[in-house]
Amino acid sequence: MLVKAYAKINLLLDVLGTRPDGYHELVTVMQTLELHDTVVITKAREIELIVEGADLPCGRDNLAFRAADLLRRQVGYAGGASIKLIKRIPLAAGLAGGSADAAAVLCGLNSLWGLGMRMGKLLDLGAVIGSDVPFCLQGGTALVRGRGERVDPLPGLPSLGVVLAKPCFGVSTAEVYHRYDDIENPLHPDSQGMLQSVRGGDVSGLVACLGNALEQVTSSMHPEIEHIKSILAATGALGVLMSGSGPTVFGLFDNETAARQAAGRLKNGNFGVWVTNFYDPRS
Template sequence: MLEVLARAKINLTLDVKGLLPGGYHELETVMQSVDLCDRLVFTPRSRGLEIQTDSELIPSGPENLIYRAAELLQKVTGCRRGAHIFLFKNIPVAAGLGGGSADAAATLVVLNELWSLGLSRDELLMLASRVGADVPFCLMGGTVLARGKGELITPLKPLPPLGVVLVTPPLAVSTAQIYREYDRLLPGVHPDTSAMVAAIEKGDAAAVAAFLGNALEPVTTTLYPRVNAVKEALQAAGALGVVMSGSGPTVLGLCRDEEEARRVAGRLDPGLGRILCTRLCRQSIELAVRENKR
């Protein structure tokens, strides 16, 4: 049995550069792991895949990214072994934090070991890109610049463990709808990715906060004004910088450390949504408990 932590991601910048063949959007995004995680327990079986979870919001069949990742490993390698996987869900669902992608990345890493497949990190990254756009980053973790659909990853200098306040309003935001509206409206907002990368290389927290940006934000905030209200509340509460993560609805407030993040969170109205304090971290997947293979 293996028990692992799969960490959420945030987008410090997210830019839409255009369309790729097949209808995918070409992205340029600076992504960062945060110390907010789901917990997964893997138990090997001789045959069959079974996914269980403590969340009613998570499917257990082929529509689950965990299942897709495990099934893809079987298909590519010809492995007939199985596993029981229990997911303890903590990352907000469909919130722009990559929870499903993090769980899928952890599944690729853990089953590669439990099933003794011997796939390299590069081979796992290729499979990750077939599961979902954010899965390659969630497999790598840390601080990275991602391009293409998200599969072209350049590691960046690690940032210090800055504090983060995450506010997820109770909204059901469809990523597909946000991109459709973006294509229709073309709001013309583009973050300065190069300036963000330079700020990261210098380890300048104030500059990192200043260059936060998300090209999808004008679309999501127009469709869901409550997201903009969360942004304004975080700014008023004293966050260094504020931006929406992914396609939303989660908004992050960057702070100098966890203590400051707790102070900022304490000034917020609980009615804004789910409020979490965390910090930037350098790993996306971490072994929690290890037992002998069966």
């Protein structure tokens, strides 16, 4: 069985405070991208994981392995699965690559093992594995709240082109949130304006409301973020923003052709570049 695991970006991300459970209360608008990993699953006696295209652990430190193990224990399945991840989504990039892999494994095994588990139950399991997994299980465009467990679908957006620019370093999500908690007057993006624009299919309004409360933190740690944003903006991007806790910066374009033309002018930057577009698996 072959399942695609799609990357995401945050068109808007706001942090409302710290929850009693220690997580942060979030409001974010997420968008699935066509960029994806490929997950190949076959039946086996035990759960085994192979990763191609990236240096990643193949045991319990990998979200895909943990998803398979959790699902098997939840339903008492006697067998296992051989899982091969073919990685294309850059690592530690704020694009939910690991969460997308875990979501793909849950969906794939649900089918392969003939479990017939409904989406609601898969979402509950996904929330145990990671905050972005519930969104990755559904995909498209969505308002995501809580620590990621509350996913409300939004109308699909036009297939805008996207250029992803990731510097050669990663960031610690935990450290970014810790530093955010120390900010006296944090900036908050216009979540209501973003929701109104998305629901109305207003791309110019969407671009005007792009915002990420964590960007001020990651940019203070790594000034390269602002430099990459300025370079992307100079290529004619409709709008630019950092995704998640970073460090990847994305630029939005009218279509994928325009995005590829812009990416061709970024070859000499000290960062990796990927070109993709908005994708809606619901359509």
